[in-house]
Amino acid sequence: xxxxxxxxxxxxxxxxxxxxxxxxxxxxxxxxxxxxxxxxxxxxxxxxxxxxxxxxxxxxxxxxxxxxxxxxxxxxxxxxxxxxxxxxxxxxxxxxxxxxxxxxxxxxxxxxxxxxxxxxxxxxxxxxxxxxxxxxxxxxxxxxxxxxxxxxxxxxxxxxxxxxxxxxxxxxxxxxxxxxxxxxxxxxxxxxxxxxxxxxxxxxxxxxxxxxxxxxxxxxxxxxxxxxxxxxxxxxxxxxxxxxxxxxxxxxxxxxxxxxxxxxxxxxxxxxxxxxxxxxxxxxxxxxxx
Amino acid sequence: xxxxxxxxxxxxxxxxxxxxxxxxxxxxxxxxxxxxxxxxxxxxxxxxxxxxxxxxxxxxxxxxxxxxxxxxxxxxxxxxxxxxxxxxxxxxxxxxxxxxxxxxxxxxxxxxxxxxxxxxxxxxxxxxxxxxxxxxxxxxxxxxxxxxxxxxxxxxxxxxxxxxxxxxxxxxxxxxxxxxxxxxxxxxxxxxxxxxxxxxxxxxxxxx
Numbered sequence: 001x002x003x004x005x006x007x008x009x010x011x012x013x014x015x016x017x018x019x020x021x022x023x024x025x026x027x028x029x030x031x032x033x034x035x036x037x038x039x040x041x042x043x044x045x046x047x048x049x050x051x052x053x054x055x056x057x058x059x060x061x062x063x064x065x066x067x068x069x070x071x072x073x074x075x076x077x078x079x080x081x082x083x084x085x086x087x088x089x090x091x092x093x094x095x096x097x098x099x100x101x102x103x104x105x106x107x108x109x110x111x112x113x114x115x116x117x118x119x120x121x122x123x124x125x126x127x128x129x130x131x132x133x134x135x136x137x138x139x140x141x142x143x144x145x146x147x148x149x150x151x152x153x154x155x156x157x158x159x160x161x162x163x164x165x166x167x168x169x170x171x172x173x174x175x176x177x178x179x180x181x182x183x184x185x186x187x188x189x190x191x192x193x194x195x196x197x198x199x200x201x202x203x204x205x206x207x208x209x210x211x212x213x214x215x216x217x218x219x220x221x222x223x224x225x226x227x228x229x230x231x232x233x234x235x236x237x238x239x240x241x242x243x244x245x246x247x248x249x250x251x252x253x254x255x256x257x258x259x260x261x262x263x264x265x266x267x268x269x270x271x272x273x274x275x276x277x278x279x280x281x282x283x284x285x286x287x288x289x290x
Numbered sequence: 291x292x293x294x295x296x297x298x299x300x301x302x303x304x305x306x307x308x309x310x311x312x313x314x315x316x317x318x319x320x321x322x323x324x325x326x327x328x329x330x331x332x333x334x335x336x337x338x339x340x341x342x343x344x345x346x347x348x349x350x351x352x353x354x355x356x357x358x359x360x361x362x363x364x365x366x367x368x369x370x371x372x373x374x375x376x377x378x379x380x381x382x383x384x385x386x387x388x389x390x391x392x393x394x395x396x397x398x399x400x401x402x403x404x405x406x407x408x409x410x411x412x413x414x415x416x417x418x419x420x421x422x423x424x425x426x427x428x429x430x431x432x433x434x435x436x437x438x439x440x441x442x443x444x445x446x447x448x449x450x451x452x453x454x455x456x457x458x459x460x461x462x463x464x465x466x467x468x469x470x471x472x473x474x475x476x477x478x479x480x481x482x483x484x485x486x487x488x489x490x491x492x493x494x495x496x497x498x
Binding site for chain 1: 353
């Protein structure tokens with residue numbers, strides 16, 4: 001019915017396959033809609049609500065080559081989400097002159113802070129603890145939204161929640177099933193890197209549950225849901241000229257990398273990333289305009 | 291020459307170890323560093339830049355080629371400096387104050403380097419004072435400003451104003467997702483880059 005945002009779903013064995021299918025799906029079946037970020041002459045964006053199922057999150061090839069950055073940038077993003085290397089760049093919400101970031105996912109997930117108290121919550125540890133105690137619980141989730149801040153801030157978090165549950169598979173093997181929800185997700189220029197980092201987080205949670213419970217937990221399916229999954233109009237020409245063209249002209253193997261093969265290059269970048277982050281810390285006060 | 295073609299081909303496919311090995315072999319056989327740079331590395335990067343612009347290459351592939359070039363230059367740079375080899379020009383580049391998104395800036399720096407420029411990369415969230423100080427220090431042929439956010443792109447105008455007030459007339463090129471030609475005009479930028487490849491192309495014309 002006209003006026004209804006399409007609800008789409010795709011499934012793929014590996015991350016690269018599932019993501020690729022998701023972008024093609026929104027391009028082909030998404031509705032046309034304007035966004036806050038469109039420039040005056042941009043064509044409308046393609047948009048939908050989507051459910052993406054990655055059946056085997058660590059299956060190769062994991063990495064799709066059509067990323068908005070290089071492998072080093074992907075490594076940096078994983079470290080930002082899992083290790084919090086950029087948490088010091090989160091602004092003070094009580095300081096209107098502070099122009100740093102509104103949030104990092106690491107800070108919201110591992111160090112969720114309440115106003116007017118020093119108390120913080122490591123929600124990922126809580127999720128792991130709950131599941132190690134009651135594997136079938138439906139209450140193991142982490143959220144990012146801060147009602148008292150995010151309804152009025154300039155750049156509210158796109159990732160909303162992570163929900164996990166364990167289920168026994170073949171040979172009594174426990175699998176960690178994970179559902180991720182984004183309120184808004186740039187399909188072409190952000191979703192792949194988001195999903196890659198969040199699968200690494202899923203792996204981290206599984207390892208922590210194993211550690212706490214003494215039972216080996218492996219990864220079950222990863223489900224990525226987005227209320228608004230979109231290809232921006234401003235990227236449409238590039239998307240058609242690169243993504244769609246390469247989809248026709250190259251084989252799937254030539255459009256992807258095996259993570260296992262690229263790990264060395266990504267890890268080689270770590271010292272440079274840490275050096276860059278250290279420099280960011282040096283400029284932090286200046287950038288606050290103080 | 292066969293070995294230079296091999297350097298070029300291996301660079302295009304991002305085979306850093308092979309490019310390093312071939313660079314050493316080329317030097318051992320008596321080729322000079324400048325010839326390896328021009329006819330091997332830069333020719334390879336030109337192909338990479340062209341393929342990227344045409345939509346035939348993905349960003350990680352450009353980065354892999356740049357990584358191979360960087361590793362080869364670690365060997366060649368001292369020899370090039372010794373021989374007094376000149377660059378096509380010097381680009382001073384950074385993301386403006388408050389903006390930590392540097393992927394676009396890094397890609398632009400790689401493509402400019404591939405086009406034969408010396409790059410002075412100031413990193414991300416660079417203050418106006420730092421742009422001014424470094425411009426005086428390096429006397430670049432071009433200053434590149436990058437921003438990803440609508441909030442931080444406004445700082446580009448302040449950098450240009452600061453440069454001009456300090457009598458630095460170096461052309462300024464601006465780029466980043468939220469920018470438009472109209473915005474670039476409004477802040478008196480000399481060149482608007484709608485993409486990294488577009489920036490290189492326009493800069494080469496402007497500086498020729």
